[in-house]
Amino acid sequence: MRKRLCLCFMCAVLVLVTPTAWSQTPDDSKPATSNVGNAPYPRVHPDGRVTFRVKVPLAQKVQLMPDVGRADNNGVSTLGVGPIDMQKDADGYWSVTTQPARGGLHEYFLNVDGLFISDPYSEVYDELNRRTSAVEVPDPDFDDYLIKDVPHGQIRTIFYFSNITQAWRRTLVYVPPGYDADSTKRYPALYLLHGGGQDETVWTSAGRANFILDNLIAEGKAKPMIIVMDCGYAPKPGESGPRFFDPSNTPTQGPMVPGNDAGSQKRPQAPGGGPAGPERGTTFEQVLLTEIIPNIDSQFRTIADSDHRAIAGLSMGSGQAFSIGCGNQDIFSYVGLFSRAPYTSDFNLKTAFNGAFTKPDEFNKKTHLLYWNAGGAETGIVKFARSTTE
Numbered sequence: 105m106r107k108r109l110c111l112c113f114m115c116a117v118l119v120l121v122t123p124t125a126w127s128q129t130p131d132d133s134k135p136a137t138s139n140v141g142n143a144p145y146p147r148v149h150p151d152g153r154v155t156f157r158v159k160v161p162l163a164q165k166v167q168l169m170p171d172v173g174r175a176d177n178n179g180v181s182t183l184g185v186g187p188i189d190m191q192k193d194a195d196g197y198w199s200v201t202t203q204p205a206r207g208g209l210h211e212y213f214l215n216v217d218g219l220f221i222s223d224p225y226s227e228v229y230d231e232l233n234r235r236t237s238a239v240e241v242p243d244p245d246f247d248d249y250l251i252k253d254v255p256h257g258q259i260r261t262i263f264y265f266s267n268i269t270q271a272w273r274r275t276l277v278y279v280p281p282g283y284d285a286d287s288t289k290r291y292p293a294l295y296l297l298h299g300g301g302q303d304e305t306v307w308t309s310a311g312r313a314n315f316i317l318d319n320l321i322a323e324g325k326a327k328p329m330i331i332v333m334d335c336g337y338a339p340k341p342g343e344s345g346p347r348f349f350d351p352s353n354t355p356t357q358g359p360m361v362p363g364n365d366a367g368s369q370k371r372p373q374a375p376g377g378g379p380a381g382p383e384r385g386t387t388f389e390q391v392l393l394t395e396i397i398p399n400i401d402s403q404f405r406t407i408a409d410s411d412h413r414a415i416a417g418l419s420m421g422s423g424q425a426f427s428i429g430c431g432n433q434d435i436f437s438y439v440g441l442f443s444r445a446p447y448t449s450d451f452n453l454k455t456a457f458n459g460a461f462t463k464p465d466e467f468n469k470k471t472h473l474l475y476w477n478a479g480g481a482e483t484g485i486v487k488f489a490r491s492t493t494e
Contacts, residue, residue, distance in 0.1 A: 138240035143225035152204035161196025171211035207243025249312040254322035255281035280328035292412035297421030304333040338388040416440030433470035
């Protein structure tokens with residue numbers, strides 16, 4: 105009991121520390137744009153190093169825990185391999201400066217005497233089965249994720265009751281700039297699926313999909329479209345929820361990322377996580393095809409045919425996009441796969457999607473684009489994805 109009270113007190117002290125009490129930093133680092141309010145830490149240096157600093161005067165040990173995926177995917181955050189010990193000064197501040205990190209949003213959490221907590225001065229995002237802190241390191245080669253002085257679309261929230269899952273669900277819908285100005289104009293729709301351990305909010309909170317599309321439309325690089333973002337998990341009544349965080353997992357491995365639906369973590373797993381092969385007829389596919397798409401087509405001005413409907417996803421979502429898109433060519437004609445975990449020998453081109461790949465002329469007529477890509481730093485995913493595509 106005493107230990108628990110001490111840990112709770114340390115967390116309270118951490119939360120109650122005011123940023124104005126922190127001393128000024130003499131170097132040329134700047135507060136991260138992902139900081140809460142005017143918090144001066146974390147700070148990002150010009151070379152991409154990040155300095156973290158928190159005040160927990162009663163703690164015996166504080167560590168920075170960069171959030172990573174499975175070791176057989178990429179498994180290493182460019183912040184460094186955790187746990188990373190932080191050093192305490194005479195005033196009770198714990199700090200550490202990382203190695204240079206690549207541009208992007210880097211998730212992390214803090215380990216305070218064995219208690220895993222978020223940094224109270226960083227924004228939190230839905231990542232890897234929990235809400236976790238993240239720090240934004242500017243990307244010198246890409247800035248379209250930033251909010252700019254261009255016309256902006258809107259994110260609208262739709263709640264609906266699913267008869268399949270017998271639960272209330274939520275859909276986030278991006279409508280492009282000028283959507284309400286012309287009530288006769290109709291738009292193509294992209295169904296965008298999140299990765300394992302995330303939810304529908306991550307595309308706009310962390311991925312900034314709305315700002316990216318605003319900027320691309322303004323630059324003439326993308327057509328105005330509607331983006332539909334829903335939760336890729338769809339447990340039926342009586343099934344346990346698939347999302348959880350087990351802090352006993354080693355930091356370099358990260359928490360377990362299950363597959364498409366409740367119970368799917370018991371199915372054969374591919375080397376990079378997720379199902380060993382394309383899965384058809386999942387509960388989420390049923391929800392998407394019979395509930396989400398009809399809801400969107402009835403409430404928004406979509407061009408409701410396959411030629412104007414796309415599906416794409418990240419990691420777990422890319423597996424769903426692959427199975428649903430290629431298995432329903434009369435509904436989707438564009439399929440995008442990003443960081444697709446590799447498939448095993450269970451993936452048979454002759455039988456997948458009812459033999460769709462054995463009929464190339466028909467496949468190419470119905471599917472206008474099948475795009476498969478991964479970031480070069482995801483060495484495990486790139487290796488196995490290349491063998492799969494070959």
